[in-house]
Amino acid sequence: xxxxxTLAPAALPTRSTRPPVPPMRHPLPALCPPLLALxxxxxxxxxxxxxxxxxxxIPRDAVAKLTPGMSAAEVVALLGAPVQVVELDQRAAYRFExxxxxxxxxxxxxxxxxxxxxxxxxxxxxxxxxxxxxxxGTTYEADEVEYGLG
Amino acid sequence: xxxxxxxxxxPAALLLCFSPFLSGCLQLSYRSMDRFKAPPAEGVAxxxxxxxxxxxxxxxxxxxxxxxxxxxxxxxxxYAWERATGWGLSVSGSDDxxxxxxxxxxxxxxxxxxxxxxxxxxxxxxxxxxFLSPALASRLAGLEGLRPGSx
Numbered sequence: 001x002x003x004x005x006t007l008a009p010a011a012l013p014t015r016s017t018r019p020p021v022p023p024m025r026h027p028l029p030a031l032c033p034p035l036l037a038l039x040x041x042x043x044x045x046x047x048x049x050x051x052x053x054x055x056x057x058i059p060r061d062a063v064a065k066l067t068p069g070m071s072a073a074e075v076v077a078l079l080g081a082p083v084q085v086v087e088l089d090q091r092a093a094y095r096f097e098x099x100x101x102x103x104x105x106x107x108x109x110x111x112x113x114x115x116x117x118x119x120x121x122x123x124x125x126x127x128x129x130x131x132x133x134x135x136x137g138t139t140y141e142a143d144e145v146e147y148g149l150g
Numbered sequence: 151x152x153x154x155x156x157x158x159x160x161p162a163a164l165l166l167c168f169s170p171f172l173s174g175c176l177q178l179s180y181r182s183m184d185r186f187k188a189p190p191a192e193g194v195a196x197x198x199x200x201x202x203x204x205x206x207x208x209x210x211x212x213x214x215x216x217x218x219x220x221x222x223x224x225x226x227x228x229y230a231w232e233r234a235t236g237w238g239l240s241v242s243g244s245d246d247x248x249x250x251x252x253x254x255x256x257x258x259x260x261x262x263x264x265x266x267x268x269x270x271x272x273x274x275x276x277x278x279x280x281f282l283s284p285a286l287a288s289r290l291a292g293l294e295g296l297r298p299g300s301x
Contacts, residue, residue, distance in 0.1 A: 086216050089223040110178055112178065114181045115183070122212040122213075122214075135207055137210075
């Protein structure tokens with residue numbers, strides 16, 4: 001119990017005689033200033049992860065079925081519509097492509113760090129004058145794209 | 151108040167220093183971009199004139215773009231990839247009486263290409279590796295993506 005409640009009113013200390021109250025310690029001083037600045041920075045930071053895909057993935061099992069001599073119609077039936085057809089003299093080349101982009105961003109206080117990486121699965125099919133498949137070039141890199149701040 | 155003055159003099163000064171940043175007056179940025187990958191080095195090292203188209207595709211994989219030659223019945227395969235980096239500094243003022251801004255930016259782009267020329271019989275005539283040339287890039291204009299560099 002507080003001592004002042006046990007004393008008679010006459011014995012109550014006057015304002016001038018009251019013992020000085022020790023200054024109240026605030027919990028923040030221990031944080032000041034570097035930690036406060038760090039907390040401020042963390043509070044203002046954010047990050048970004050995004051992924052963008054163009055076209056549909058190219059099924060590898062369908063690509064494995066490509067054989068020289070197939071007609072363009074058969075190739076299209078297997079892989080779907082090409083994204084580009086290049087007329088080469090009397091021949092043609094079809095491009096099938098699936099592109100993936102991963103973007104990573106870090107916003108730390110006033111600093112904005114952004115990284116973007118793009119890779120693709122790409123198939124080129126070359127046809128002869130009589131519309132028969134002669135060559136196929138394949139590259140699979142879309143799965144290799146990664147998030148990061150490199 | 152004495153405690154505030156005594157203990158928060160540092161943070162107050164800190165906040166005062168950071169106030170331009172908090173109000174968006176100052177921004178620093180760094181950006182990097184990678185588009186596609188270079189063909190395998192061992193494949194490039196194995197290229198020799200006279201190779202057949204199929205063998206080249208086997209070594210290097212699918213090209214980025216295929217073009218026809220303007221004068222001959224042959225074709226061109228282009229393998230292209232790019233690494234770009236850049237940074238920027240932006241400072242702006244918010245005073246309506248004297249608004250102003252300052253922007254400083256620098257970027258570096260390295261669009262690279264491996265170009266293969268084939269004759270009418272699909273035999274490799276020659277190949278060249280370096281920056282994506284403006285002449286080639288102009289033919290590829292409209293096909294999105296890489297910007298021309300200087301040889």
